[in-house]
Structure formats: C-alpha cells, structure tokens
Amino acid sequence: MKLRYVKTEVVLGTLVALALASSATGQSMAKIWTSDVVADRQRLMKLNGASWADAQAKLKAGNVEAVAVNAETMTLIATQIVALFPQDSLTDKSKAKPEIWQKWPEFESAVKNYAMQAEKLRDAARSKDQAATEAVAKEFGRQACGTCHTPFRVPPPQQQPPSPPQQLQPR
Amino acid sequence: MELRCVRTGVILGSLVALAVVGCATGQTTTITGSGDPVADRQRLMKNNGANWAEIQAKVKAGNAEAVAVNAEALSLHAQRIPSLFPAGSLTEKSKAKPDIWQKWPEFQAAAKNLENRAGTLRDQAVAKDAAAVTATVATFGREACGTCHTPFRVPPPQQQPAPPRS
Numbered sequence: 001m002k003l004r005y006v007k008t009e010v011v012l013g014t015l016v017a018l019a020l021a022s023s024a025t026g027q028s029m030a031k032i033w034t035s036d037v038v039a040d041r042q043r044l045m046k047l048n049g050a051s052w053a054d055a056q057a058k059l060k061a062g063n064v065e066a067v068a069v070n071a072e073t074m075t076l077i078a079t080q081i082v083a084l085f086p087q088d089s090l091t092d093k094s095k096a097k098p099e100i101w102q103k104w105p106e107f108e109s110a111v112k113n114y115a116m117q118a119e120k121l122r123d124a125a126r127s128k129d130q131a132a133t134e135a136v137a138k139e140f141g142r143q144a145c146g147t148c149h150t151p152f153r154v155p156p157p158q159q160q161p162p163s164p165p166q167q168l169q170p171r
Numbered sequence: 172m173e174l175r176c177v178r179t180g181v182i183l184g185s186l187v188a189l190a191v192v193g194c195a196t197g198q199t200t201t202i203t204g205s206g207d208p209v210a211d212r213q214r215l216m217k218n219n220g221a222n223w224a225e226i227q228a229k230v231k232a233g234n235a236e237a238v239a240v241n242a243e244a245l246s247l248h249a250q251r252i253p254s255l256f257p258a259g260s261l262t263e264k265s266k267a268k269p270d271i272w273q274k275w276p277e278f279q280a281a282a283k284n285l286e287n288r289a290g291t292l293r294d295q296a297v298a299k300d301a302a303a304v305t306a307t308v309a310t311f312g313r314e315a316c317g318t319c320h321t322p323f324r325v326p327p328p329q330q331q332p333a334p335p336r337s
Contacts, residue, residue, distance in 0.1 A: 050240040
C-alpha cells in the first residue's frame with residue numbers, strides 16, 4: 001500500500017514536472033520546421049548556397065557593401081543548422097555522413113566556425129573595405145563551407161572526365 | 172512516514188522528468204540563440220528589412236529574377252518569428268506590443284502570412300516572371316510587412332512635417 005502511494009506520486013510528480021517544463025519552454029519551442037528534417041535542412045543549405053553565390057556575384061561586380069545582407073543571412077541560417085541534424089535523421093536522400101553523430105562536438109564546432117567566418121565576411125562588407133572583403137571571400141569556400149562539408153558531407157558525384165574524342169574507325 | 176515517502180517520490184519523479192526533458196532538448200538548443208530574444212529578433216528583423224530593401228533595389232534595376240534569394244531568406248526567417256517572441260519577453264528596448272501575446276493566434280497567422288507571401292515572391296522570381304514579381308512587390312509592404320507591423324508593433328516616431336516656408 002505504501003509502495004503503491006510512492007509509485008503513484010512518482011508518476012504524478014513526473015507529470016507535473018513535464019507539464020511545467022513544457023509550458024515554460026512551449027512558446028520558445030514553437031514548431032519552426034516541417035516534419036521532414038532532411039528536406040528542411042536541404043532547403044536551409046540551398047539558401048546558404050544561393051546567398052554565397054549572390055555575394056560572389058556582387059563582389060565580382062565591385063558591389064562590396066551589398067555583400068553584407070547575404071553574409072548576415074548566412075550567419076542567421078548558421079544558428080539553425082545543428083538543430084536540423086537530430087539523431088537518426090540519415091535517409092537515402094540525405095548527403096550527411098554518419099560521422100556527424102560520431103563526432104558531434106567536431107560537427108558543432110564546424111558550424112560555429114562557419115558562423116564566425118560569415119560574420120567576418122559581413123563585417124568586412126559593412127566597413128566597405130573591398131580588399132578585406134575579397135580576402136575573406138577568397139578563402140571562404142575552403143575555410144567556411146569546406147571545414148564542414150569535407151568531413152561531414154558525402155561529396156557530390158565527380159564530374160566524368162571528358163571522354164577521349166572518338167576515333168573514327170577507318171572503314 | 173508515509174507522507175515523507177510520498178514527498179520523496181514526488182521530488183524524485185520531478186527530477187527524473189526534468190533530466191529527461193533536459194536531455195531531449197539539449198542538443199537542439201546549443202547554437203540557436205544568444206539567450207536574449209529581443210536582440211535575436213531585432214537582428215532577424217533587421218536582416219528581413221535588408222533583404223526587402225535589396226528586393227526593391229533589384230526590381231527597380233530591372234533585375235526582378237534575382238530577388239529569389241532574398242525572398243527565400245524572408246520566407247525562412249518568417250518561420251522563426253513566433254519562436255522569438257516567448258511570453259514575458261517585452262523589454263524597454265522592444266517595439267513589440269503586448270497585443271502579440273493577447274492575440275497569439277493572430278500573431279502566428281501574420282508571421283505565416285509573411286512566410287507564404289515571401290514564398291510566392293520567390294516562386295515568381297524562380298519562374299522568371301518579372302511582371303508577377305513587380306506586382307507582388309508593389310503590395311508587399313502593406314500585405315506582408317504591414318499585416319503584422321500595424322497591429323503588433325509600436326510605430327516608429329512620426330517624421331516631423333516640414334516647416335512651412337517663410
């Protein structure tokens with residue numbers, strides 16, 4: 001009898017605590033994404049890629065200051081990346097490597113590094129310093145994108161080397 | 172004695188539950204924000220404003236197709252807006268109106284409206300439909316930004332009317 005009370009109260013206490021915890025975090029945990037986390041993160045990373053392409057095009061056109069909006073978009077996107085790689089979210093459609101979850105702290109710091117590089121790009125662009133912005137941009141692919149994509153993403157299929165020109169067979 | 176056991180049980184259960192909740196949410200809260208929702212949402216909305224300014228500039232320059240990247244940024248940022256307005260996050264620095272939390276479903280719908288309108292704009296740009304982009308941009312301020320800013324944001328200080336010429 002005594003034991004049953006204790007059990008009941010443990011369950012009750014658990015429920016109360018869960019209710020409190022979820023109401024405390026409920027609004028800030030408001031659902032942001034869809035139920036397909038792979039599609040969500042691919043959409044997010046597509047915007048990263050498009051923002052980076054836009055930034056490069058502006059740099060090429062000598063429009064340094066305008067790079068800032070793309071770089072800031074990328075830093076804001078970066079804050080979402082880690083949350084979009086929950087455990088067991090590796091599907092056929094995903095290019096993620098299982099290393100992400102085996103080396104989670106390294107994955108997190110790669111994302112952090114990406115955010116910091118994007119901030120560097122943004123600040124250089126905001127200061128209208130063309131040389132500084134170009135210097136960050138020049139290394140960005142390797143030092144921002146690459147530090148995460150190289151260890152943690154399955155590389156896209158290699159371009160087929162152009163086939164040797166076909167020799168016409170003498171008849 | 173029995174009561175003490177019960178109390179212990181309640182405390183134990185609570186601790187277990189909190190630990191479970193902590194573990195479950197731990198991974199997703201690492202790099203998601205600064206802990207200051209007012210600063211976070213003002214930063215997000217500044218970037219929204221900058222993307223919107225660029226959309227207008229591109230349309231003006233006859234480069235309507237190029238607004239897709241900015242429109243997609245608006246659409247993705249819009250998804251995050253409700254999560255950046257937790258209850259009790261009204262400070263002196265915030266321009267949010269308390270009506271946000273009194274009419275939460277309307278606020279959510281207004282954020283969703285921005286997400287959808289920006290998505291429409293993105294699709295029109297991707298389809299290279301310059302006329303449709305221009306038409307959407309023409310009403311965007313009122314029908315996307317305004318549906319949330321008018322009811323839920325304290326208006327910026329009015330410009331002083333120009334003094335009459337003497």
